[in-house]
Amino acid sequence: xxxxxxxAGFGGQGIISLGQLWVYCAMxxxxxxxxxxxxxxxxRGGVARASVIVSTKEIASPLVTSPDxxxxxxxxxxxICEEVAKKGGLMLINSSLVKVDPKRGDLKVIKIxxxxxxxxxxxxxxxxxxxxxxxxxxxxxxxxxxxxAVLKTFFPENKHKFIPMNMAAIEAGxxxx
Amino acid sequence: xxxxxxxxxxxxxxxxxxxxxxxxxxxxYPITPQNELTAYMAKHMLDKKRTFIQAESETAAINxxxxxxxxxxxxxxxSSSPGISLKQEGISxxxxxxxxxxxxxxxxxxxGLGGISPGQADxxxxxxxxxxxxxxxxVLAPKSVQEAAxxxxxxxxxxxxxRMPVMILADGLIGQMMEGVVLPPPVDPASLPAKPWAVxxxxxxxxxxxxxxxxxxxxxxxxxxxxxRFKRYEEIKATEVRYEEVGCEDADLILVxxxxxxxxxxGAIEMAKAEGIKLGLFRPITLWPFPAKRIGELAAKGKKFxxxxxxxxxxxxxxxxxxAGKGEVYFYGxxxxxxxxxxxxxxxxxxxxxx
Numbered sequence: 001x002x003x004x005x006x007x008a009g010f011g012g013q014g015i016i017s018l019g020q021l022w023v024y025c026a027m028x029x030x031x032x033x034x035x036x037x038x039x040x041x042x043x044r045g046g047v048a049r050a051s052v053i054v055s056t057k058e059i060a061s062p063l064v065t066s067p068d069x070x071x072x073x074x075x076x077x078x079x080i081c082e083e084v085a086k087k088g089g090l091m092l093i094n095s096s097l098v099k100v101d102p103k104r105g106d107l108k109v110i111k112i113x114x115x116x117x118x119x120x121x122x123x124x125x126x127x128x129x130x131x132x133x134x135x136x137x138x139x140x141x142x143x144x145x146x147x148x149a150v151l152k153t154f155f156p157e158n159k160h161k162f163i164p165m166n167m168a169a170i171e172a173g174x175x176x177x
Numbered sequence: 178x179x180x181x182x183x184x185x186x187x188x189x190x191x192x193x194x195x196x197x198x199x200x201x202x203x204x205x206y207p208i209t210p211q212n213e214l215t216a217y218m219a220k221h222m223l224d225k226k227r228t229f230i231q232a233e234s235e236t237a238a239i240n241x242x243x244x245x246x247x248x249x250x251x252x253x254x255x256s257s258s259p260g261i262s263l264k265q266e267g268i269s270x271x272x273x274x275x276x277x278x279x280x281x282x283x284x285x286x287x288x289g290l291g292g293i294s295p296g297q298a299d300x301x302x303x304x305x306x307x308x309x310x311x312x313x314x315x316v317l318a319p320k321s322v323q324e325a326a327x328x329x330x331x332x333x334x335x336x337x338x339x340r341m342p343v344m345i346l347a348d349g350l351i352g353q354m355m356e357g358v359v360l361p362p363p364v365d366p367a368s369l370p371a372k373p374w375a376v377x378x379x380x381x382x383x384x385x386x387x388x389x390x391x392x393x394x395x396x397x398x399x400x401x402x403x404x405x406r407f408k409r410y411e412e413i414k415a416t417e418v419r420y421e422e423v424g425c426e427d428a429d430l431i432l433v434x435x436x437x438x439x440x441x442x443x444g445a446i447e448m449a450k451a452e453g454i455k456l457g458l459f460r461p462i463t464l465w466p467f468p469a470k471r472i473g474e475l476a477a478k479g480k481k482f483x484x485x486x487x488x489x490x491x492x493x494x495x496x497x498x499x500x501a502g503k504g505e506v507y508f509y510g511x512x513x514x515x516x517x518x519x520x521x522x523x524x525x526x527x528x529x530x531x532x
Binding site for chain 1: 184350353354355356357437440441444446516518520
């Protein structure tokens with residue numbers, strides 16, 4: 001199994017955290033992982049992108065050029081993801097912010113209103129966690145069953161109170177697929 | 178008990194491996210894409226009461242490494258391409274003074290300031306003695322975060338063993354990406370072998386002065402020193418060559434790549450396998466000494482080579498020299514910070530094989 005994912009959104013949406021947590025969990029589940037972020041020189045905003053691969057075998061190129069799955073967190077990211085997505089690939093769209101459909105007809109599209117779900121739980125900042133739950137359910141590549149332990153090492157102690165909220169977001173994302 | 182696998186950026190893994198190798202002094206100056214390495218050293222060297230200095234320039238940093246290494250301490254600097262150019266004078270002096278040190282180049286695209294995206298166009302500078310004078314030094318090229326840690330750790334031991342600078346030639350992708358890594362065990366700096374040539378500490382020993390210098394104004398003496406150093410280079414060529422080989426023996430075409438390019442080549446090889454095309458991978462790990470002998474053997478069997486680089490073609494010259502006209506050598510490269518894709522490399526391989 002090899003799952004190559006391309007993630008994109010605007011700076012601040014938590015694309016980098018999403019990619020890091022995805023590979024962190026995958027590593028804890030015994031998979032080979034690689035995470036390569038790229039973003040511009042902007043202090044805020046701009047498009048944040050991440051190439052993420054999880055696999056049962058040694059990973060060749062860390063650069064994802066033809067992703068099995070892509071994550072579109074905002075409008076600006078849609079054309080970027082459409083350009084690279086593999087033929088017949090999976091595309092997870094944050095439908096709270098992306099109101100149009102992809103131009104390509106070959107993609108398997110799943111729409112998740114990440115911001116709305118996150119606000120319902122209590123904070124729009126966890127929209128990325130909703131998306132990660134959806135990605136786990138839709139691909140089956142990473143189960144995320146070790147996420148709670150991972151979050152404890154990922155966040156400093158004084159942020160641990162937010163872990164239940166993040167776990168709720170993951171669950172809601174899984175249910176939304 | 179084995180260390181737990183950690184998720185780390187390449188730059189941070191290099192830093193931690195250096196700390197564990199017993200690096201007692203780090204001197205650096207910020208430049209993208211290696212900043213996390215300097216930041217990591219700032220935090221962890223000071224925690225361990227070791228020396229960390231953010232110098233006023235790259236030139237100052239390499240000369241500080243010269244000073245620290247002269248006292249026998251394991252010392253290191255890091256930078257990225259334009260900064261490494263600035264360090265070349267110091268590297269030449271260190272090679273002339275037979276000083277062990279570790280220099281990390283997380284290379285970006287050039288020439289000049291170029292861009293901050295990954296590049297492999299510093300191959301010539303790294304492997305040909307980038308400063309003035311007759312010299313070489315070991316150059317190690319990691320392909321992953323794990324190998325970046327392992328080779329950095331090893332570099333300190335090799336530098337001490339051969340009394341020469343060792344360069345880690347990575348690139349922005351290796352530095353910036355995160356992968357799982359199992360770190361090597363910490364070395365107790367006090368347990369390392371003594372360096373009787375080092376300067377300082379005479380208050381306790383009252384030994385005669387040692388001189389660590391590259392200057393010698395007597396031509397016959399300097400010639401003898403350079404010749405002795407070149408004799409050592411021959412020993413290094415005979416014992417320290419490292420490479421990885423995948424399916425070369427029965428390949429119709431062997432892809433040659435180091436670092437990031439070798440990962441792209443491996444991807445192309447896997448795609449080719451699915452189409453029934455036999456490609457091999459030859460990955461030099463030591464860029465100097467270059468694994469010329471093994472490439473020569475493969476060339477003598479009539480193998481063809483496609484060298485893949487993130488440059489306009491630099492290592493390909495070493496592949497050609499090694500193949501010595503016995504095997505055809507082709508080149509595919511991207512530059513300016515563009516990373517070649519697996520599809521592009523496969524397409525070029527198929528074109529060469531007429532498939």
